[in-house]
Amino acid sequence: MNPIVKHWLTTTLALSVAAWILPGVKVASLAALVTAGVVLGLVNAIVKPALVVLTLPLTFLTLGVFYFIVNGVSFSLAAWIVPGFSVQSFGWSILGAGFVGLLSMLIGGFRRRTSRVPVDVIDIRPEN
Numbered sequence: 086m087n088p089i090v091k092h093w094l095t096t097t098l099a100l101s102v103a104a105w106i107l108p109g110v111k112v113a114s115l116a117a118l119v120t121a122g123v124v125l126g127l128v129n130a131i132v133k134p135a136l137v138v139l140t141l142p143l144t145f146l147t148l149g150v151f152y153f154i155v156n157g158v159s160f161s162l163a164a165w166i167v168p169g170f171s172v173q174s175f176g177w178s179i180l181g182a183g184f185v186g187l188l189s190m191l192i193g194g195f196r197r198r199t200s201r202v203p204v205d206v207i208d209i210r211p212e213n
Contacts, residue, residue, distance in 0.1 A: 092126065093122055093126055096122045097118060097119060098188075099185045099186075102188055103185050103188065109173040109174060109176070110172055112170050117167060117168065117169025120167050121169075124166050124167050125160070128163045128166075132159060132162060133156075133159045136159065140154075153179050153182075156179065156182035157179035157182050159182065160172065160179075161178040164178070
């Protein structure tokens with residue numbers, strides 16, 4: 086399967102769990118969920134790196150805490166773009182972004198374990 090499709094499915098699954106567990110994150114339909122997964126992936130790939138670079142001094146001064154704000158802005162932007170995907174407040178946006186990120190990381194970790202490539206180890210120590 087294409088890695089982009091795998092990443093999109095992972096993000097969509099994590100978003101559906103977040104919408105199910107967090108009361109401040111709402112997804113109205115399956116079509117909105119699928120679209121939100123695509124838009125969230127695009128926002129994270131295109132807009133978020135620019136935000137990270139622009140806010141790097143502030144993130145550095147806050148010892149990385151401001152990165153949560155950047156994640157919340159990206160999540161809110163995706164919710165603003167997609168009809169049927171909504172977030173009640175910016176606080177829920179930060180929680181939703183963290184939850185989706187954590188779940189995506191866990192799902193991606195399980196996904197990668199099954200596709201490891203065996204590696205041969207060459208011993209170059211001299212024989213005695």
